[in-house]
Amino acid sequence: EPEVTQTPSHQVTQMGQEVILRCVPISNHLYFYWYRQILGQKVEFLVSFYNNEISEKSEIFDDQFSVERPDGSNFTLKIRSTKLEDSAMYFCASRPMQLAPSTDTQYFGPGTRLTVL
């Protein structure tokens, strides 16, 4: 069964450094998402992406964050200058475009644990 994959599984970085988290969505999916989960807290929506542009973003997704689909398979989240509070598990998700109820499901990757020191 197709799965969303994410790399790396764990990223350690120094405060102020740039990080890029990578995701390979399921191949026939057209909607892509990033969520994050700070340790002990809820899973929070960051951004959704469709047709090469952001379709929705949360107040968390400020100018330090950006997303890109550089080729036909990868979907990336970039944090330009990491802060301590960016330490979290980051989940990528994807969904088919068809809006029928049977396909209205977001499938999540295993996550990247980001640790900012």
Add this chain to the structure above:
Amino acid sequence: AQSVAQPEDQVNVAEGNPLTVKCTYSVSGNPYLFWYVQYPNRGLQFLLKYITGDNLVKGSYGFEAEFNKSQTSFHLKKPSALVSDSALYFCAVRDGAAGNKLTFGGGTRVLVKP
């Protein structure tokens, strides 16, 4: 705004007994409701969803959930729990009338004892 509440941080149940994980929601439009499960060091795995149709939906691994519009609830159930069901369970809602982000509850840890 949409929100989800999972009132129990942890549910303990003996193997073979029924399992219920509670979830209530709030949305402006039609609710699209989902349950996900997270095993240690793993991602969120989709269990089941309610979009429209029958209020009782059946999903993976013998789980089911009942949509109750009047009580704005979507409780997850399993008639006979297994030790392997021990995990973190998340309820999520999407407002069918506005956007496509999921809003998650805080999660409920299920511990099934042999």
